Amino acid sequence: MILTTRQIQDAPLVLNPERKLTLVLRNLRLSDITNIAAASTKYQVLDLSGNELVTLARLPPDSVAQLEVLLLANNNITYVEEEFRNPGSLRSISLMNNNIHRFQPSFIRSFEKIESLVLVGNPITKLRDYRLFMIWLAPSLRALDLQKVSRSERQAASRKFGEERVLASGAVQEMFKLDIEPKSTEKSVALSSSDKQAHAVVNKLSETDKQQLLRKLENASSIEEIEQIENMIRSGRV
Incomplete structure (x- = not known):
């Protein structure tokens, strides 16, 4: 279902516990949010949980100029589009319970300046060295999957994958080859x-x-x- 202007107009605008204005578009069976550009630019939190999105797509910069938190839990997101960029203000993304199953080079740009990222419930979390590699890909992270990123983890990530984010290195290229199909029955780490x-x-x-x-x-x-x-x-x- 495509997000309509009417749904945007009817969507609740609420204050969350931190007094941030939240646009609530959850549980609407949305598969396309292209029309989000019609929304007000005032909200700081965008809640799209419980829909049917399959990709994390580009957000119109003008319509998300103040966006700080993006909630996308319980969708069917499998990959992050190359065009997805942090509008600059975005600090937190929840992708809990989706279907992301591999690392993408574009994560470096997609999760730039992100401080909190939740991927719990995605197949990618079962990949070898998942946590260290995500910390290496997104060095701005302060918390990954509800756990604070420690100094020792940052050091371990640098030792394993390099002080600089050089995508051509052998260790990094091996990580990009890893893949677990959505809904995999692989044993947990x-x-x-x-x-x-x-x-x-x-x-x-x-x-x-x-x-x-x-x-x-x-x-x-x-x-x-x-x-x-x-x-x-x-x-x-x-």
């Missing part, structure tokens, strides 16, 4: 002790509580919110 603790806490939750936690993660619009939720999970206070 080993979890750290802290991750195991977090999973154990979440598994004990009721279905209602799990859904509430998922909504909190989807709507997190800052590093501070993500860290707060992560700490609550790990301490069992969810």
Whole structure:
């Protein structure tokens, strides 16, 4: 379904907990948002969760001039188009529960200046050295998949893939060859002790509580919110 001007006009404009104006276009079965250019330029958060988008496409620069947070959880996004660019103000993207399954060289430009990126629930997270390579591709990241990026991770990423982002290096080219098809049944990578603790806490939750936690993660619009939720999970206070 193509986003219409009428849907934009009827869409709720709400203030999130951080008092950021949010344009809510979730659960509308949208597969094409070309007409987003018709929206007001005042919103800071664009919520497109729960639609049927298959690519992360170019956003009209004039219509997203103040955009800081892009919420795209629970779509069917498989890849990021070459034309997708950060309008300059964008700092946080949630792509939770989509179908991104390989690294793309364009990630360097696509995620420029991004401080928080969530790819939980995508096949790409099962690829070898996924976390280190994403940190190398997007050095501005402060949090990846709800976990703060540590100094030691940045150093490890530099050692493995190079101090400079040179795409022609052998180690980098090998990463771009990796691929896991969407909805793969590959075994999950080993979890750290802290991750195991977090999973154990979440598994004990009721279905209602799990859904509430998922909504909190989807709507997190800052590093501070993500860290707060992560700490609550790990301490069992969810």
